Amino acid sequence: MESLVLLVPLSVAVVFLIGWLFWRALRGGQFDDLERPGIDVLSDDR
Amino acid sequence: MAAACYHCGEPVSPAGRWHAPLLGAEREFCCAGCRAVAQTIAQAGFERYYETRTAPGLKPRLEPAPSARACDDAQAQREFTQSSGPRERSATLVLGGIRCAACLWLNEATLRALPGVTRAHVDYASRRAQVSWDPERTRLSALIEALRDVGYDAWPWDPRRQEQLERGERRAALWRLFVAGFGAMQVMMYAFPAYIDDGAGTLARESETLLRWASLALTLPVLVFSCGPFFAGAWRELRGLRPGMDTPIALGIGAGFAASAWATLTGTGAVYFDSIAMLVFLLLGARYLELVARGRAVRSLDRLARWSPEFALRLAEGAPRRVPAHALAAGDRVLVPAGERVPADGVVLTGRSSVDESLLTGEALPLAKAPGAPLAAGSLNLEQPLEMRVERAGGETRAAAIARLVQRAAASRPALVAAADRIAHALTWVVLAVALLAGLNAADPWVAIAVLMATCPCALALAAPVALTRAAGELLARGVALTRASALETLAAATDVVFDKTGTLTAGHLRLAGTRVVGAIPEAGCLALARALEARSRHPLARAFDAKGPAPEVGEAREFPGEGVEGRVGGRRVRIGAEPFCRALARSPAPASADGAPIAVWLADERGWLAEFRLDDAPRPEAPAAVAALRSAGLRLHLLSGDRPAAVAAVGAQLGIAEARGGALPQDKFDYVARLQREGRVVAMIGDGLNDAPVLARADVSFAMGGGADAAQRQADLVVLGDAIGEVPGAFARARRAMRIVRQNFAWALGYNALALPLAAAGVIGPWEAAVGMAASSFIVVLNALRAGGGAGQESAWKASSSSSPSPSPSYS
Numbered sequence: 077m078e079s080l081v082l083l084v085p086l087s088v089a090v091v092f093l094i095g096w097l098f099w100r101a102l103r104g105g106q107f108d109d110l111e112r113p114g115i116d117v118l119s120d121d122r
Numbered sequence: 123m124a125a126a127c128y129h130c131g132e133p134v135s136p137a138g139r140w141h142a143p144l145l146g147a148e149r150e151f152c153c154a155g156c157r158a159v160a161q162t163i164a165q166a167g168f169e170r171y172y173e174t175r176t177a178p179g180l181k182p183r184l185e186p187a188p189s190a191r192a193c194d195d196a197q198a199q200r201e202f203t204q205s206s207g208p209r210e211r212s213a214t215l216v217l218g219g220i221r222c223a224a225c226l227w228l229n230e231a232t233l234r235a236l237p238g239v240t241r242a243h244v245d246y247a248s249r250r251a252q253v254s255w256d257p258e259r260t261r262l263s264a265l266i267e268a269l270r271d272v273g274y275d276a277w278p279w280d281p282r283r284q285e286q287l288e289r290g291e292r293r294a295a296l297w298r299l300f301v302a303g304f305g306a307m308q309v310m311m312y313a314f315p316a317y318i319d320d321g322a323g324t325l326a327r328e329s330e331t332l333l334r335w336a337s338l339a340l341t342l343p344v345l346v347f348s349c350g351p352f353f354a355g356a357w358r359e360l361r362g363l364r365p366g367m368d369t370p371i372a373l374g375i376g377a378g379f380a381a382s383a384w385a386t387l388t389g390t391g392a393v394y395f396d397s398i399a400m401l402v403f404l405l406l407g408a409r410y411l412e413l414v415a416r417g418r419a420v421r422s423l424d425r426l427a428r429w430s431p432e433f434a435l436r437l438a439e440g441a442p443r444r445v446p447a448h449a450l451a452a453g454d455r456v457l458v459p460a461g462e463r464v465p466a467d468g469v470v471l472t473g474r475s476s477v478d479e480s481l482l483t484g485e486a487l488p489l490a491k492a493p494g495a496p497l498a499a500g501s502l503n504l505e506q507p508l509e510m511r512v513e514r515a516g517g518e519t520r521a522a523a524i525a526r527l528v529q530r531a532a533a534s535r536p537a538l539v540a541a542a543d544r545i546a547h548a549l550t551w552v553v554l555a556v557a558l559l560a561g562l563n564a565a566d567p568w569v570a571i572a573v574l575m576a577t578c579p580c581a582l583a584l585a586a587p588v589a590l591t592r593a594a595g596e597l598l599a600r601g602v603a604l605t606r607a608s609a610l611e612t613l614a615a616a617t618d619v620v621f622d623k624t625g626t627l628t629a630g631h632l633r634l635a636g637t638r639v640v641g642a643i644p645e646a647g648c649l650a651l652a653r654a655l656e657a658r659s660r661h662p663l664a665r666a667f668d669a670k671g672p673a674p675e676v677g678e679a680r681e682f683p684g685e686g687v688e689g690r691v692g693g694r695r696v697r698i699g700a701e702p703f704c705r706a707l708a709r710s711p712a713p714a715s716a717d718g719a720p721i722a723v724w725l726a727d728e729r730g731w732l733a734e735f736r737l738d739d740a741p742r743p744e745a746p747a748a749v750a751a752l753r754s755a756g757l758r759l760h761l762l763s764g765d766r767p768a769a770v771a772a773v774g775a776q777l778g779i780a781e782a783r784g785g786a787l788p789q790d791k792f793d794y795v796a797r798l799q800r801e802g803r804v805v806a807m808i809g810d811g812l813n814d815a816p817v818l819a820r821a822d823v824s825f826a827m828g829g830g831a832d833a834a835q836r837q838a839d840l841v842v843l844g845d846a847i848g849e850v851p852g853a854f855a856r857a858r859r860a861m862r863i864v865r866q867n868f869a870w871a872l873g874y875n876a877l878a879l880p881l882a883a884a885g886v887i888g889p890w891e892a893a894v895g896m897a898a899s900s901f902i903v904v905l906n907a908l909r910a911g912g913g914a915g916q917e918s919a920w921k922a923s924s925s926s927s928p929s930p931s932p933s934y935s
Contacts, residue, residue, distance in 0.1 A: 080329055080332060080333075081332065084312070084332055084333065084336045085336070087308065087311070087336070088308075088336055088339050088340060091304060091305070091308050091340060094304065095300070095301060095304060095343075098297075098300050098304075099297060102293050102296060102297050102300075103293070107293070107296055108289055108292070108293070
């Protein structure tokens with residue numbers, strides 16, 4: 077049970093790290109258009 | 123009750139601090155800003171604004187706005203202004219703070235009154251002003267500051283700005299959703315041991331404290347960041363003393379968090395961090411879905427309003443020159459390159475091409491255009507460059523008229539939505555009262571919090587708008603514009619369809635239905651004579667006689683307007699036309715008509731009568747299917763027409779409309795509809811909306827067919843843009859579908875709340891059950907509303923987004 081003292085704060089830190097990563101992806105525009113990439117796959121011209 | 127500010131309508135306190143004489147009386151104002159705006163308006167002589175406005179003015183910002191001087195920079199101006207002539211520049215300004223039509227008038231009048239402004243036009247649909255000014259006499263910043271002085275804001279229009287705003291909104295919503303979702307997942311993990319333990323005492327006290335503190339640490343960002351919109355909304359509602367759907371949620375979440383945090387700090391009592399985080403996550407999920415659905419529905423409605431030409435290639439002395447599209451005037455010659463949109467309404471001068479008008483009419487197949495053919499602004503030239511002559515430009519085009527119609531509908535609230543809001547509003551008060559009483563009664567804050575969380579007035583508020591907007595957007599994509607928001611509701615309830623004109627069902631060109639020979643010449647000979655004579659006539663009746671085919675030589679042909687044609691064939695005079703006209707030549711009374719021919723044309727020569735031709739009007743090709751579809755939808759059909767009874771009966775018989783009446787005067791039609799309504803029928807009327815406005819207004823819901831250039835003048839609830847009666851049954855089906863979904867949502871929302879409220883108040887369901895129930899209810903309502911679009915909605919949304927890119931191949935969809 078003592079390991080919890082380390083693991084629980086660690087998990088909180090990981091949550092914030094993942095949140096930051098997602099925020100970067102969001103700001104980079106990765107989630108702006110979720111439909112076009114699906115259609116783009118079908119077209120040959122690049 | 124304090125007096126209301128004459129400008130912005132907010133309460134004035136203390137009274138008498140700011141006042142000014144206006145419109146012949148001393149008026150009170152809430153602040154110096156409002157008074158300054160009112161005085162500016164009055165000094166410029168625009169007091170009329172206060173008499174015609176339908177919404178209070180916007181309170182001016184007291185802090186100074188960023189200087190408009192930056193707009194005068196020559197480098198910056200290259201981005202958003204164009205040179206539209208010698209000593210003239212133009213730009214499009216986006217206006218902020220527009221509330222009603224009087225605002226538009228005020229903005230336009232203010233701009234026009236400025237020295238150096240050569241042109242100012244404000245468009246309601248897009249809330250943009252198109253201005254031209256003389257750079258030597260004034261500056262753009264002076265224009266913008268003049269608008270700010272009368273209480274509005276303006277900034278140069280940049281097409282990317284709108285997009286950016288929306289993208290920012292979507293990103294923020296997604297980010298909030300992610301924070302809430304991830305926080306909820308993790309907090310659930312920390313809550314897990316406590317649920318397993320369930321008071322058995324196997325969980326060490328220190329571990330439990332640690333887990334509670336970790337939960338608190340992760341719920342805090344969810345509360346502070348993700349719940350921002352709930353708290354902001356609740357604050358707005360509470361300040362206006364109008365608690366809406368955000369108030370109970372914000373109170374429930376806030377109180378739940380505070381109680382849990384207190385329990386964590388003191389180490390006593392229960393914590394529900396997991397329920398709070400999960401409730402926030404699920405609610406934000408439902409709202410994000412709604413945001414996406416609404417964005418899609420609004421986009422399909424806004425396609426026309428958003429489309430506005432920026433440049434046109436004006437041909438002056440043979441050379442094309444790029445000019446701003448709003449600088450075009452009637453009579454200009456314009457080149458439309460292939461792959462570009464037509465900038466104004468007009469006529470093809472040279473060139474042949476095909477044009478996609480789907481933006482305007484919903485018609486997916488391209489139309490061939492040759493010299494002389496009309497072109498509508500907003501249609502896409504697909505194949506070859508066209509040269510056109512402008513007839514109407516700017517706000518007068520058909521596209522702009524339709525956009526205004528649609529905008530008007532979007533601005534009005536359906537009665538149903540207004541009613542739902544009222545019920546949701548009342549329910550909120552009930553919830554707040556019950557929460558307070560139940561909490562006091564049980565002496566347990568968690569009971570009050572459970573009541574706040576469990577009840578879901580938002581299900582009521584969300585029940586209708588998405589479904590209705592979605593249905594309206596889809597109708598527009600199919601070429602039916604909704605001009606009044608409540609029309610869908612009435613349309614779904616309609617029991618009878620009355621066709622107001624024969625012309626709504628028939629193609630409008632006559633064809634030869636039969637020939638009765640009454641003289642010595644056989645049928646083929648009579649037809650040949652008729653062909654030969656009618657070839658000289660421009661009368662619509664003449665087109666019924668096919669111009670191709672053998673025809674004898676005609677000499678001394680003469681047309682008598684309104685009567686017929688006379689000519690000399692083979693040495694004798696022959697006449698074709700109305701009975702009296704031919705009788706003058708035949709010199710004997712006409713042989714009695716065998717039957718009541720809809721339209722009869724007679725042929726006679728000097729020796730006597732030759733033949734009687736019966737003409738009738740052919741139904742539109744799509745009319746039989748449309749009529750059949752309406753009938754199978756359980757609607758009773760009627761045909762009322764001012765045409766002659768025989769003609770109307772013929773059309774009715776052909777299409778299978780039993781109730782077909784001819785010779786009906788406008789008053790007869792009015793009485794007929796009124797009689798149906800007295801019998802309790804809900805009448806949908808289909809007419810042309812031009813000279814039958816009283817009858818259309820009498821009907822419960824009305825369609826106008828063929829919304830051409832004058833679409834805006836047509837007094838109808840729905841305007842069929844493409845003149846295709848085939849879309850009418852679809853409109854009924856869509857309206858019914860949308861209303862069915864709305865009713866389901868209402869039933870669910872009312873049923874859920876009726877069940878959840880007493881259970882939560884009795885303490886039967888705790889905070890976590892309440893959170894699950896409420897979030898699930900929101901989700902169910904939003905997901906159900908999304909069905910209103912169905913598969914067709916997906917397809918048209920895709921088409922709308924892809925049609926902006928030029929595609930040389932016609933799209934068959």
